[in-house]
Amino acid sequence: MRRGLLIVISGPSGVGKDTVIRRLLEMDPNLRYSVSGTTRKPRPGEKPDENYTFLTPAEFEALAAKGAFLEHASYNGNQYGTFRDRVERTRDAGRDMVLKIDVQGAEQVRKLMPDAILIFVVAPSEEELEHRQEKRGTESADELAARRSIALREMTHVGHYDHVVTNDDVERAAGEILELIRKARASQT
Numbered sequence: 001m002r003r004g005l006l007i008v009i010s011g012p013s014g015v016g017k018d019t020v021i022r023r024l025l026e027m028d029p030n031l032r033y034s035v036s037g038t039t040r041k042p043r044p045g046e047k048p049d050e051n052y053t054f055l056t057p058a059e060f061e062a063l064a065a066k067g068a069f070l071e072h073a074s075y076n077g078n079q080y081g082t083f084r085d086r087v088e089r090t091r092d093a094g095r096d097m098v099l100k101i102d103v104q105g106a107e108q109v110r111k112l113m114p115d116a117i118l119i120f121v122v123a124p125s126e127e128e129l130e131h132r133q134e135k136r137g138t139e140s141a142d143e144l145a146a147r148r149s150i151a152l153r154e155m156t157h158v159g160h161y162d163h164v165v166t167n168d169d170v171e172r173a174a175g176e177i178l179e180l181i182r183k184a185r186a187s188q189t
């Protein structure tokens, strides 16, 4: 059986990664989403084990110590990590796994799994990104400012990615990513 692909999606906070990924998963039934572990508190409407597996810092630490994470990183004061067993099981079953992780995580994945497909999602403009960040309305002013400065730093990593996709329109951006995935599948066989 074909081993599932590993598709890494990064991009600045507020660019719309979640919406694009949701649409992508609807478009292709072979795709699975890697639910990460985090010490961040749930946002309103976020569901445990669907958006994230929410962990205490002690729980996260214990899992990291026993190697449960394929990669993990600290982002704006919270820990985030990809569960190794979830990724392995999915890929072994021939399903393509989508990871939504930050630039530090993507760099770890690139080293561990050079065949991973790294995609960076950008906004059509700086103004549009700020507008989307404010519109989300789930973060405090301090949190928003911190995420903006991280986003500027993250943009300097864009050259480490295989593809850059502009989220000017969710349907179009998800379609572009799906096309990249289909091409990678075709060159696997």
Ligand code: 5GP
Residues within 6 Å of the ligand: 010, 011, 013, 036, 037, 040, 071, 072, 073, 075, 080, 081, 082, 100, 101, 102, 103, 104, 105, 106
């Ligand atoms: P948020 O708090 O907005 O959900 O996520 C903050 C950042 O953490 C985003 O850039 C997101 O892609 C990243 N992130 C989410 N899960 C993981 C993970 O498992 N590993 C890493 N390295 N970053 C993650």
